[in-house]
Amino acid sequence: MTVDEAARVPVVIVGAGPVGVTAALLLARHGVRSVVLERHRDVYPLPRAVAGDDEIHRILQAAGVGEEFTAISRPAGGLRLLDARHRVMAEFRRSRQGRHGYPQSSMFDQPELEGLLRAELARRPGCELRGGVEVTGVGPDTAGPVRVTYRDDTGDHELWAEAVLGCDGAGSLTREAIGGLWEDLRFEERWTVIDAETTGPVRCWEGVDQVCDPERPGTFMRVNDTRYRWEFRLRDGRQTVRELIAPWLPPSYDGDFEVVRETQYTFRACVADRWRGGRVFLLGDAAHLTPPFVGQGLCSGLRDARNLTWKLARVLRQGADERLLDTYESERRPHARHVVRLAVVMGWAMTGGQDGAAATRRRVLAALCRVPGLTELAGRDLGRPLTAGPLVRRGLRRSLAGAMCPQPWVSVDGRRSRLDELLGDSFTILTGAEPSPALSALARGLGVRTVPVAGLGDGGTLAGWLRAGRADAVLLRPDRVVLDVVPTGGHDFTDTAAWAPLLHTTRGPQPPPRTVEQSLLRSTAP
CATH class of the missing domain: 3.50.50.60 (FAD/NAD(P)-binding domain)
Known part of the structure; x- marks a missing residue:
């Protein structure tokens, strides 16, 4: 040793x-x-x-x-639900510009x-x-x-x-x-996964197709210009790759087609x-x-x-x-559990399940897909706010606490960058109003920057976000989650005493070298 x-x-x-x-x-x-x-x-x-x-x-x-x-x-277009005959039941569209600044x-x-x-x-x-x-x-x-x-x-x-x-x-x-x-969150199924390369005329769209067929549920997507993926739940007996993917290729297609990988997985929820x-x-x-x-x-x-x-x-x-x-x-486990449970529910709904209620579930799913606005609601991102805790102060209705700050493009002194590149790796107070003396003193005590959103050249994105959340200012953690909020018309954060002791440090930080974008914030530091 x-x-x-x-x-x-x-x-x-x-x-x-x-x-x-x-x-x-x-x-x-x-x-x-x-x-x-x-x-x-x-x-x-x-x-x-x-x-x-x-x-x-x-x-x-x-x-x-x-x-x-x-x-x-x-960028992918979203998710389509198809019936057993590959007819579109519903579409869940995804935007090419999400709130985090990317597709x-x-x-x-x-x-x-x-x-x-x-x-x-x-x-x-x-x-x-x-x-x-x-x-x-x-x-x-x-x-x-x-x-x-x-x-x-x-x-x-x-x-x-x-x-x-x-x-x-x-x-x-x-x-x-x-x-x-x-x-164990009670989901276990054996699926076969096929990755293939081809320049052939594969029938596809710019997102993911989910075939809601209890006899042979499947998932299909185009990964890049020539790479495709198919996933199928296994049944008794065995089908060849060509038999499984036949609905997506022209009849008797004999052009280039290379199976990069064919393997079996057991999908579990734990x-x-x-x-x-x-x-x-x-x-x-x-x-x-x-x-x-x-x-x-x-x-x-x-x-x-x-x-x-x-x-x-x-x-x-x-x-x-x-x-x-x-x-x-305490923050990640509830969120991860929520995502796993959502995946289980979506899996049972989309594949139809393997029991006698499968047909009923498919009819209910088809009916729900016709409800106005439901597909748009289901298409929202899965980064829901963190649950309340020591680093998420949820004392007010419609509070931004626990949510992630959006990331627009910003411009300071003629230089454009994404918001996170400007803010660096530390805590930040984003404020849409003149900071109160108490807020400025807190910023100095914590050693964090105070950044007015009015001067960021983001087209009003952050100011609108603060208004919608009824906040004059927010304290952002290094992971861009809102820790606490100064309510509209308020002078200080809602519960500083609950979280400040956790952040108290016994020695000064030794920050990595500042980037050019970070140095731009010197003019807005308290």
Whole structure:
């Protein structure tokens, strides 16, 4: 067993999938060094996740690959429900410009995304990826340093970390180490997934098709110019790929057609009963498994990373209260559970189920799809506000607390950028009114910027958002969630005493170098 002083690191991340690497990049933005341990030496080459929403695009922007992801992704038109004869029952349209500043839905190839993330990781001096290793142990899960053991070609090694992030998938060793168990949300189906390349005339539209046929439910989408995906629930007997995809190709098509991957998955709906043991945390599939019917599996994992990393950085680098880390599970677990349950409901509704009530459910679904406005309502994004808690003050009706701030393009001193690039990685007070003396004093005490929305050149987007939420000002967390609100006509936040102690730090921050956009805020700092 090899151990030396170099084996002591702030954070060890188990798993170098999109969630683990994104977590490392976000930690680096906050000045926290990490070591990522991964059993594969290179990016796993076969496609898996293919869909994401505008919120995860915003998270990838924070990780440093937002524009690169734009280049490899394709905006998707939304979701269509088809009957067994492939007639359109309903459409759920998605906008090309969501509230987070990106298309509401995008298609992409996961290996390409992972390549972008790993390339960015290699450019960050505070991040280290060790591939081709097998993690053999994590623990103990105490408040002190956590021991991580792993094996590579040279033998057995150990690291001691201030925190460990388990991003190691459904069969997570990290979850086992903290004694986490699955809460079964009662959905399990075997599906076959087919990824294919062809330049042939595939019948498709610019979104996802869901065939609501209990005999052979299926999902179909175009990923890019030549890549397509089909998913079918398995039945007794076996159909060939050509038999399964025949409805989408011309009869007797004999042109180019390459099956990139054909595999079987068991779709499950589960949430871990605990996401934290001391300084060991679960993220992504280690914490929750989501059926694919609302395209939120990867999205939920990236939300985990965004929620946890700024809190962990504040504790590790600034000595914030350890209780701040408790809010990770209390905020993310209810939201993840909601998404998983929604995926289960949508799955049963869209596939028709396998029991005697399937026909009834299909008739009810068809009737609901004809209700005016319902499809527009169902097409809204899934990033619903966080539930009330220590870092989400929900004292007022229609409060913005817990919601994410929209991200328009802004312009300061003639320079245009997205809002998040302007605000940087810290807390921010956005205000639509002249700050009161109490608010200015609080800003100075917390060491946060006060940014008037009137001077941002965003076409009134943020001012309108504040008015609709009946707020004169909001306190944004580093993940762009509204922590607290100054109500219209008010002078201060609604309940400072409830959250300020969690953010109190025992030492000054050591921020990473300021970007050009961040430096523009000097003129608006208190």
